[in-house]
Amino acid sequence: xxxxxxxxxxxxxxxxxxxxxxxxxxxxxxxxxxxxxxxxxxxxxxxxxxxxxxxxxxxxxxxxxxxxxxxxxxxxxxxxxxxxxxxxxxxxxxxxxxxxxxxxxxxxxxxxxxxxxxxxxxxxxxxxxxxxxxxxxxxxxxxxxxxxxxxxxxxxxxxxxxxxxxxxxxxxxxxxxxxxxxxxxxxxxxxxxxxxxxxxxxxxxxxxxxxxxxxxxxxxxxxxxxxxxxxxxxxxxxxxxxxxxxxxxxxx
Amino acid sequence: xxxxxxxxxxxxxxxxxxxxxxxxxxxxxxxxxxxxxxxxxxxxxxxxxxxxxxxxxxxxxxxxxxxxxxxxxxxxxxxxxxxxxxxxxxxxxxxxxxxxxxxxxxxxxxxxxxxxxxxxxxxxxxxxxxxxxxxxxxxxxxxxxxxxxxxxxxxxxxxxxxxxxxxxxxxxxxxxxxxxxxxxxxxxxxxxxxxxxxxxxxxxxxxxxxxxxxxxxxxxxxxxxxxxxxxxxxxxxxxxxxxxxxxxxxxxxxxxxxxxxxxxxxxxxxxxxxxxxxxxxxxxxxxxxxxxxxxxxxxxxxxxxxxxxxxxxxxxxxxxxxxxxxxxxxxxxxxxxxxxxxxxxxxxxxxxxxxxxxxxxxxxxxxxxxxxxxxxxxxxxxxxxxxxxxxxxxxxxxxxxxxxxxxxxxxxxxxxxxxxxxxxxx
Ligand SMILES: Nc1ncnc2c1ncn2[C@@H]1O[C@H](COP(=O)(O)OP(=O)(O)OP(=O)(O)O)[C@@H](O)[C@H]1O
Ligand SMILES: [Mg+2]
Numbered sequence: 034x035x036x037x038x039x040x041x042x043x044x045x046x047x048x049x050x051x052x053x054x055x056x057x058x059x060x061x062x063x064x065x066x067x068x069x070x071x072x073x074x075x076x077x078x079x080x081x082x083x084x085x086x087x088x089x090x091x092x093x094x095x096x097x098x099x100x101x102x103x104x105x106x107x108x109x110x111x112x113x114x115x116x117x118x119x120x121x122x123x124x125x126x127x128x129x130x131x132x133x134x135x136x137x138x139x140x141x142x143x144x145x146x147x148x149x150x151x152x153x154x155x156x157x158x159x160x161x162x163x164x165x166x167x168x169x170x171x172x173x174x175x176x177x178x179x180x181x182x183x184x185x186x187x188x189x190x191x192x193x194x195x196x197x198x199x200x201x202x203x204x205x206x207x208x209x210x211x212x213x214x215x216x217x218x219x220x221x222x223x224x225x226x227x228x229x230x231x232x233x234x235x236x237x238x239x240x241x242x243x244x245x246x247x248x249x250x251x252x253x254x255x256x257x258x259x260x261x262x263x264x265x266x267x268x269x270x271x272x273x274x275x276x277x278x279x280x281x282x283x284x285x
Numbered sequence: 286x287x288x289x290x291x292x293x294x295x296x297x298x299x300x301x302x303x304x305x306x307x308x309x310x311x312x313x314x315x316x317x318x319x320x321x322x323x324x325x326x327x328x329x330x331x332x333x334x335x336x337x338x339x340x341x342x343x344x345x346x347x348x349x350x351x352x353x354x355x356x357x358x359x360x361x362x363x364x365x366x367x368x369x370x371x372x373x374x375x376x377x378x379x380x381x382x383x384x385x386x387x388x389x390x391x392x393x394x395x396x397x398x399x400x401x402x403x404x405x406x407x408x409x410x411x412x413x414x415x416x417x418x419x420x421x422x423x424x425x426x427x428x429x430x431x432x433x434x435x436x437x438x439x440x441x442x443x444x445x446x447x448x449x450x451x452x453x454x455x456x457x458x459x460x461x462x463x464x465x466x467x468x469x470x471x472x473x474x475x476x477x478x479x480x481x482x483x484x485x486x487x488x489x490x491x492x493x494x495x496x497x498x499x500x501x502x503x504x505x506x507x508x509x510x511x512x513x514x515x516x517x518x519x520x521x522x523x524x525x526x527x528x529x530x531x532x533x534x535x536x537x538x539x540x541x542x543x544x545x546x547x548x549x550x551x552x553x554x555x556x557x558x559x560x561x562x563x564x565x566x567x568x569x570x571x572x573x574x575x576x577x578x579x580x581x582x583x584x585x586x587x588x589x590x591x592x593x594x595x596x597x598x599x600x601x602x603x604x605x606x607x608x609x610x611x612x613x614x615x616x617x618x619x620x621x622x623x624x625x626x627x628x629x630x631x632x633x634x635x636x637x638x639x640x641x642x643x644x645x646x647x648x649x650x651x652x653x654x655x656x657x658x659x660x661x662x663x664x665x666x667x668x669x670x671x672x673x674x675x676x677x678x679x680x681x682x683x684x685x686x687x688x689x690x691x692x693x694x695x696x697x698x699x700x701x702x703x704x705x706x707x708x709x710x711x
Contacts, residue, residue, distance in 0.1 A: 083666045084660050105663060108666075108670045108674075110666075110667050111666055111667055116666075117666055123662075125663065127682065128678070128681045132677075133664070135665035137664070137668050137669055141667075141668035144668065199666070
């Protein structure tokens with residue numbers, strides 16, 4: 034479903050290579066996890082896939098179900114089914130959370146040639162999804178992420194994901210900043226969306242999230258590359274021993 | 286003291302092109318205003334409050350032509366039930382206007398009033414304007430008091446069931462309209478005044494507003510979409526004890542707009558909010574000059590002005606809060622912000638605080654910025670196209686000003702116009 038080949042990315046403004054040949058394929062119905070030390074390039078990968086400015090792709094490709102992601106505008110990537118839960122969700126003062134959600138949903142529907150959702154249907158849907166994530170009415174009314182706690186912001190990302198029902202979901206450290214109960218809620222939110230047609234790429238530092246969202250494949254990313262790929266046991270190994278052994282083995 | 290030669294010449298040229306209307310009971314006020322203009326002289330670029338806005342086209346004897354603009358949009362406030370008072374190029378249009386009777390308010394044309402002797406109106410006409418000449422001179426307003434050819438006197442005695450709505454049409458490419466309204470709101474009375482339309486190729490407008498103790502006035506203006514028109518407007522408001530004045534002005538396009546608002550809080554516990562949102566591009570030039578004086582206890586004032594500028598447009602804000610000695614517990618807030626949609630546009634701001642009381646809370650802030658790229662990307666990553674996302678962020682920038690409008694339906698109508706402007710430019 035998502036195929037990344039030999040992806041090389043540098044910063045636009047300076048001569049700094051960040052991704053140095055990433056190869057990664059996420060099949061429909063699967064959950065892939067990426068772990069790796071700080072600064073490895075995990076967030077950069079997620080930003081480049083979703084089309085953020087400031088990066089230059091110097092080589093390689095990324096295709097989502099036949100759509101060449103790297104040539105598309107960010108909104109076209111979203112309409113093609115890509116979703117990124119941000120490591121640092123953005124605050125937008127003056128734009129209500131509901132307006133934001135509704136604008137996004139209808140924009141995507143329009144791009145796909147579908148009817149806009151009626152106000153009533155939208156409201157029903159958002160209430161139902163918000164409830165299961167324990168997001169209260171007040172949070173829905175407030176401006177997007179403004180004054181939200183770290184954990185509330187992350188839950189808000191998952192709410193957006195649940196509403197938009199994307200094909201390919203990338204979660205960048207959605208677990209960081211969550212308390213134990215919130216982590217469970219988020220994991221349940223993700224698990225509820227798991228199905229044959231949908232792929233997940235979960236970036237995390239901790240095994241704990243992967244206890245709740247069982248990955249099919251675990252990748253280790255270091256210095257701009259995927260250096261090792263394995264099953265769920267790889268995450269346990271990282272949890273117990275850190276990255277030193279793995280990196281030593283790769284560099285040997 | 287003699288005026289500088291250039292000023293003297295320009296003032297004489299303008300005055301010689303005008304003649305004092307037959308004034309009846311307003312004649313004394315008109316003559317006094319004329320002598321104020323002669324003493325002050327009309328504004329030039331050298332004057333302190335005309336540094337950022339060229340006054341010449343507002344002063345010249347000749348009117349710069351403004352082609353009449355034809356819009357496919359329904360006129361502003363069209364859908365509202367209101368008492369319509371229509372002026373075409375500065376001339377009252379009785380046929381297009383409603384019968385000027387409405388419970389809780391009396392509305393009379395100045396020409397009718399001049400023939401009678403209506404105390405409250407003669408006590409007001411030119412009076413607040415004259416008070417508003419210090420400490421900053423506003424000669425275009427004095428010119429207006431002297432030469433205004435039309436206008437109405439509104440006396441709010443109760444709570445009229447619908448807004449009093451001025452509609453200013455522009456049908457003559459060379460019209461030069463001078464209109465003067467006086468408004469008196471009695472104790473406990475409350476009304477809404479709406480104004481919309483371009484008015485004329487050049488419009489000189491004064492509204493003097495006297496709000497008695499516990500009176501309330503809501504004032505919403507929408508300055509027309511004609512791009513070539515020019516306007517110099519003045520509002521002079523005096524607020525009594527526990528009175529409320531809330532104004533909002535929307536300006537969409539216009540090659541030159543100068544809006545002066547001069548508010549004097551004379552009674553304790555009074556509230557004055559003045560807000561404005563403007564959007565324009567190219568040779569759009571928009572100037573808000575606001576002067577709020579606190580001369581009583583426990584007053585609250587807010588100035589909230591937002592400007593969206595593109596393709597080299599210019600926005601000006603000159604705002605002052607003056608807290609006089611003894612005006613303790615004053616709460617004064619002022620914010621002026623511009624959203625610059627490109628590098629060519631500019632925002633010139635002169636925020637001022639002058640405080641002679643020690644127990645007050647006053648703040649002011651002024652910022653200029655571009656669209657927040659992070660927020661834009663966030664929206665786009667959720668599938669919102671870049672144009673729509675930009676518009677949404679632009680509206681959110683304007684929200685604080687629009688929120689100053691208390692009536693939701695009116696606020697929605699304003700937002701609608703703003704959306705229309707943005708959609709046409711996408
Ligand atoms: N805009 C930028 N300007 C400068 N350096 C950048 C920029 N974006 C990324 N980098 C650098 O690229 C490297 C990879 O950063 P990235 O955020 O992708 O790491 P990460 O794997 O997500 O780390 P973490 O686990 O700490 O979130 C880091 O060294 C970072 O400093
Ligand atoms: Mg990261």
